[in-house]
Amino acid sequence: MRIVIIGNGISGITAAKTLRQLSDHEIIVISDESELFFSRTALMYVFMGHMRVQDIVPHPKSFYEQHNIKLHFGRVNTVQFEHKQVEFNDNHTLAYDKLIIATGSKPTMYGWPGSHLDGVHNLYHLQDLENIERHAETCKHAVIVGGGLIGIELAEMLHSRAIQVTMLVRESGYWNNVLPAEESEILNKHISEQGIDLQLQTELKEIWGDKEKVKMILTSNGAKINTQLVGITTGVQPNISFLDFTSIEKNRGLLTNSFLETSIPDVYAIGDCAELRNPTKGRKAVEPVWYTGRMMGELVAHNILGAQKAYDPGIWFNSAKFFDIEYQVYGFVPNQEMPGIKHIFWKHPSKNKSIRLVYEEKTGTILGFNLLGIRYRQEVCEKWIAEETSIETVLQNLSLANFDPEFFKSYEKHLVHIYNEQSGAKLKLQSNGRLSQVLTFLKHS
Amino acid sequence: MNEINPSLSLTESSKRPLNTLQNIGLLIGFSGIAIITFSLFSLYQNYSEILLYSSLGAISLGVILYTIGTYIGKTPGIKNDYNWLSGLTNRGTTAWIAGIFITTFYVLLYWYPQLLGLGVNGQSNSGLIGFFDPLSQLLKGPEKFASEWFVYGTLYTLAILVFGIKFIAKYKHNRYQVIRTISVMFFQLGFAFIIPAILEAMSLPYNDFKNVWPLNYYFFDTWNINGYLNAGNIGLFMLIFGVAMILLVTPILTYFFGKRWYCSWVCGCGGLAETAGDPFRHLSDKSVKAWKIERWSIHLVLVLAFIMTIAVIYNYRAQEVRYLVTTESFLIGFTILMLSLAGITFYNRDKWINKHNRIAFIIGACLLGLVFLCIGLSYFTFGSNDLFFIQTYKIQQFYGFFIGAAFSGVVGVGFYPIMGSRVWCRFGCPMAGLLGLQQKFFSRFRITTNGSQCISCGNCSTYCEMGIDVRAYAEKGQDIVRASCVGCGICSAVCPRGVLKLENGPMIDQRASEKRAFFIAEDEIKML
Numbered sequence: 017m018r019i020v021i022i023g024n025g026i027s028g029i030t031a032a033k034t035l036r037q038l039s040d041h042e043i044i045v046i047s048d049e050s051e052l053f054f055s056r057t058a059l060m061y062v063f064m065g066h067m068r069v070q071d072i073v074p075h076p077k078s079f080y081e082q083h084n085i086k087l088h089f090g091r092v093n094t095v096q097f098e099h100k101q102v103e104f105n106d107n108h109t110l111a112y113d114k115l116i117i118a119t120g121s122k123p124t125m126y127g128w129p130g131s132h133l134d135g136v137h138n139l140y141h142l143q144d145l146e147n148i149e150r151h152a153e154t155c156k157h158a159v160i161v162g163g164g165l166i167g168i169e170l171a172e173m174l175h176s177r178a179i180q181v182t183m184l185v186r187e188s189g190y191w192n193n194v195l196p197a198e199e200s201e202i203l204n205k206h207i208s209e210q211g212i213d214l215q216l217q218t219e220l221k222e223i224w225g226d227k228e229k230v231k232m233i234l235t236s237n238g239a240k241i242n243t244q245l246v247g248i249t250t251g252v253q254p255n256i257s258f259l260d261f262t263s264i265e266k267n268r269g270l271l272t273n274s275f276l277e278t279s280i281p282d283v284y285a286i287g288d289c290a291e292l293r294n295p296t297k298g299r300k301a302v303e304p305v306w307y308t309g310r311m312m313g314e315l316v317a318h319n320i321l322g323a324q325k326a327y328d329p330g331i332w333f334n335s336a337k338f339f340d341i342e343y344q345v346y347g348f349v350p351n352q353e354m355p356g357i358k359h360i361f362w363k364h365p366s367k368n369k370s371i372r373l374v375y376e377e378k379t380g381t382i383l384g385f386n387l388l389g390i391r392y393r394q395e396v397c398e399k400w401i402a403e404e405t406s407i408e409t410v411l412q413n414l415s416l417a418n419f420d421p422e423f424f425k426s427y428e429k430h431l432v433h434i435y436n437e438q439s440g441a442k443l444k445l446q447s448n449g450r451l452s453q454v455l456t457f458l459k460h461s
Numbered sequence: 462m463n464e465i466n467p468s469l470s471l472t473e474s475s476k477r478p479l480n481t482l483q484n485i486g487l488l489i490g491f492s493g494i495a496i497i498t499f500s501l502f503s504l505y506q507n508y509s510e511i512l513l514y515s516s517l518g519a520i521s522l523g524v525i526l527y528t529i530g531t532y533i534g535k536t537p538g539i540k541n542d543y544n545w546l547s548g549l550t551n552r553g554t555t556a557w558i559a560g561i562f563i564t565t566f567y568v569l570l571y572w573y574p575q576l577l578g579l580g581v582n583g584q585s586n587s588g589l590i591g592f593f594d595p596l597s598q599l600l601k602g603p604e605k606f607a608s609e610w611f612v613y614g615t616l617y618t619l620a621i622l623v624f625g626i627k628f629i630a631k632y633k634h635n636r637y638q639v640i641r642t643i644s645v646m647f648f649q650l651g652f653a654f655i656i657p658a659i660l661e662a663m664s665l666p667y668n669d670f671k672n673v674w675p676l677n678y679y680f681f682d683t684w685n686i687n688g689y690l691n692a693g694n695i696g697l698f699m700l701i702f703g704v705a706m707i708l709l710v711t712p713i714l715t716y717f718f719g720k721r722w723y724c725s726w727v728c729g730c731g732g733l734a735e736t737a738g739d740p741f742r743h744l745s746d747k748s749v750k751a752w753k754i755e756r757w758s759i760h761l762v763l764v765l766a767f768i769m770t771i772a773v774i775y776n777y778r779a780q781e782v783r784y785l786v787t788t789e790s791f792l793i794g795f796t797i798l799m800l801s802l803a804g805i806t807f808y809n810r811d812k813w814i815n816k817h818n819r820i821a822f823i824i825g826a827c828l829l830g831l832v833f834l835c836i837g838l839s840y841f842t843f844g845s846n847d848l849f850f851i852q853t854y855k856i857q858q859f860y861g862f863f864i865g866a867a868f869s870g871v872v873g874v875g876f877y878p879i880m881g882s883r884v885w886c887r888f889g890c891p892m893a894g895l896l897g898l899q900q901k902f903f904s905r906f907r908i909t910t911n912g913s914q915c916i917s918c919g920n921c922s923t924y925c926e927m928g929i930d931v932r933a934y935a936e937k938g939q940d941i942v943r944a945s946c947v948g949c950g951i952c953s954a955v956c957p958r959g960v961l962k963l964e965n966g967p968m969i970d971q972r973a974s975e976k977r978a979f980f981i982a983e984d985e986i987k988m989l
Contacts (some may be wrong), residue, residue, distance in 0.1 A: 026917070058918035065546035066539075066955075067743075071919045074932060174869050176542045178478060209536060233704040306916050335914050337957040340538025340634075344959055368536075391959035394912025395730070419911055421953050451909070451966030 018042040018114035019320065020102055022092055026306055027287030028118035029053040029075075032315025033060045036083050038321055044110065045082070046102070049090035050142050052077060059145050060169045062390045063152075064176045069142075081208040096256055097280045114282050114320050116278030117259075117270060118313070119302050121252035121288040121304050135230030136246045139170045148173070154178050158245040159233050161220045163190050165336050168247035171212055173247070182213040182241055184220055184436055190338075196351050198361055199370060199388055203338050206368055210339055220246075252304050254289040267291050276316045285322065286312035292327070298348065301327060307333065331398050334386055347384030347398035349374050357383070360407075360438070362430045364389070371431055375407040382410045390427070391419040395458055408443055411435055415449035416457050477547035482530030487567030490523020492516075498847040500592035503579065510595040517619060521893040524623040528630045539955050541743075541924070549878065550740050556878035562873030574609035592862060600658040617733060618654040624644055626737035631739070637963075639723060653729050666692050668699045671727050673706045675766040676892035678865055681773045682857070712899065718965055719906025719947020720896035728892075731886055733874065734926065735949060738882025742951065743924035745881035751928055755888050755945065764827060764865055769860045809988035826980035864889065887945055897944030905965045906948065908933065908941035909954045914958045921952035935960050 032043050058072040067459035095104045101109045121136035121245045158174045160167050162273050163185030165414035171181045207214045214422035219236040254269035265271045265279035268281045269291030276284045336343045358377045363370040369389035381404045385397050396417045414428040432443050468555045496516035547556035578588020593607035625646040633636035652671040666688035674680040689696040713723040724731045874887025886893050921931035931952045934941045953961040
């Protein structure tokens, strides 16, 4: 059986590796971005000089040869589903028995006047990095549009080259459409203390150029900013336009059932480009996240080989880094007050560190963890949430979750203290967080 | 674009921008180095002493100013910008110049100290070594002039101290790094520099208490043992302390904490690598090929160190029987030791070989064979100084030249800017080899990974000075148990997603969890 995978990102490559682990089928992975799979999330580190391009490539070419995963460099024009073959832009075709579409996302552009100008960039593809590199040389000032995770990465990159950066953010606080106000405020401050000009509740209106080069932008407040580089990081959308004139069912992404099958037999869609018809409760139909892409990659391999397992992304988790502040989230953390949901929030008086526990008021069940500048163990948090543990049990054993390096100060006692003040309880920390205790906890249900 | 272009043509186009304070720091620091370099020509006459202290002061001040210029006013965090974009840290021209400069200095120091001004045949020192006489006299007494090793030790200690300060400033947000660096600075200054100077001032034998056999390959040398034995109670204490370090302290600490307690908390070689060598840590070779070479070379040096030590002890016994054992008990003792080693290896053969540990098995067997050969031969050459038909001093000479000087010194430090900071520790150090075997099989230390949070970015692998592909484990959610890991903790520090943690826990076969992701193995090699 020949399995063709379009896209060599985390989803596609995970699918290929899992398929190879489980079977001897012919596997062909197609990409036109780079021959080898690379970590997209690490592009910023290449620009900043922390790593070289080859350092963000997890597997050398020999790995694919050794495991007989064929890599095909080329651009897919369309898929002839009725003939079960992939058509390339040089008109040659490749037949498949099973097809996995893992083409990821593309940046969303909102059609601002001047978007075509030289100096307007996205940060998504390897090629974007080369383009930004080319402009960074002469750039004195850059404007970044969009207050999400990619925007702040681009800000950090350009800032590292001593380029003045202005960030236009539509919301009233950085990423506060996801983060609660307190965390967003810590980040607003941190971004500003880096020397970034953070303009909240501001949007891009127009980009003006001179001789096809970016020269100035106009914001929604009517302000004009001289700039040589505009970074558009206003989100991504499924990269599926190559299938526009085919019969496959799509909405924003390629519609899939919970087995990741599309409307066409033997064709699967995974990762950013897939849109679940029936996402699990509390989850989005399209989730452009590294981790879900990896899970889908593993699952689709099992399903192609006959497992028929439904996609279950488990308990939500994510992580990011905002300049020097690490962020981790486990479970449900709403960005604003909700009836019946209570929070315990602690913030370090001087450092950029905070811990938030979210629980249900009526039952006391733990729902989520939100962390800035502090690391928590995913497996411990997950287990507490999955087992609907009570907030009081969690608090008393909170040290089990701490994953900060040795000798770091731990702040779990402050959360216990805050809870005691809020509720009149007299809880005390019981665990010390040693690995042996953690392992005992994880092994016993 | 068809292939990933490894250079992206970045390297030539951009350079690390330096601010005023950094430039002033560089200027002052290099003027200190220049003063020391020009002392070679013995021009300073009466100003010599003041110039010596000014030059050492200028180097310290230079590094400190540079540090302030680099890190002051920046929010605490990982500061690796420009590492692959500037010549000194990406094997550019500056790196090669620095490498050649240090290497030349080492070659002169080890083999041609008279060119640096060491007085031979009762002559007084001149040049660079004479330049350091005042400091030596100040520390050890008026009659104690500098030697090439004093010059070396002074500069080495100074480098660990000033670059230690720089390292602490860089990782001020990370208490593990801060405490660890204070520890290596303390052990270098106290144990490798001040205590030996005091001992010499008191006319006691030279002793660096933290320098443990087999890194300290001359520990069992006749002159060293005799030095201890002739120095009364203090000497006896040194001898017992040295043996206790080998047989008790080292195995116990390595069991509880892994080899890091030594390699990145105490050891002088590690101390220099972690401080002065820090800007070069990403240059270590991460390829599977380098890993293969590493395992052969480090274990061969370990075997060589064993053989040399056996030869030396045998030689000592042959010369004079004093405190130590007789011929018979020496031979019987070694036979028993080797047979028990063989027994342990044989007993564990399934476990170890199943883990692809053939190389360890082969090395063990070779070691055993050689020792039995030695014992057999020694009966026939009874009473002579010969072992393996070679005079023992030649084995020592060979080891001292190729391993002690050429490998650990010239390649180990001189090649920092080209091959990274831990070349010696990774490929050559017999102590690291021995501790590594214990870390792999009998220790509570491991690096744990945090569930599925890895994004395969590669910072951990890139900044691993020992060339471990940390990412290959982290992205599968596996614990990392590798013989070579010195536990510096930088992988954990640079991880942008909080995935890695150095931990001591129950024995290493009790993993934190099953693999979270069921990815296929990277390669066939899964040992050590």
